[in-house]
Amino acid sequence: MGGVTIAGLMNGSGKPEVDTRIRELRARIDAVDLELVRKLNERARLVQQIAELKEGAGVKIYDPKREEEILRRVAEENPGPIYDSSMREIFELILHRIRDLEVQRGEFSG
Numbered sequence: 001m002g003g004v005t006i007a008g009l010m011n012g013s014g015k016p017e018v019d020t021r022i023r024e025l026r027a028r029i030d031a032v033d034l035e036l037v038r039k040l041n042e043r044a045r046l047v048q049q050i051a052e053l054k055e056g057a058g059v060k061i062y063d064p065k066r067e068e069e070i071l072r073r074v075a076e077e078n079p080g081p082i083y084d085s086s087m088r089e090i091f092e093l094i095l096h097r098i099r100d101l102e103v104q105r106g107e108f109s110g
């Protein structure tokens, strides 16, 4: 019976080597998260550049065929352990949220 322990209440395992390892892994997770945030913003800026080019050329920004290609490719090339279907959903959300920026700028005709 594990029950309530002081270590549990303090969010630790009570085993110093386990706690140290968890701290190290969490530091790596934090670094990966920061990298993801940077990369997502980099992606958004690239999309904004294309959106401006398309706007200048009088072309519709939204390209469902291209978006479908991207969604298919990320699922196809996904090595896991994230499920292909989950990877697709993650990218659907990324594409939609980046598209929101163009909608807000009134430059997304859909």
Ligand SMILES: C=C(O[C@@H]1C=C(C(=O)O)C=C[C@H]1O)C(=O)O
Binding pocket: 046, 047, 050, 051, 061, 062, 063, 064, 066, 067, 070, 095, 098
């Ligand atoms: C950036 C583009 O414009 C839009 C945004 C896309 C994206 O977020 O990758 C893809 C297609 C378009 O809906 C593009 O045409 O490549």
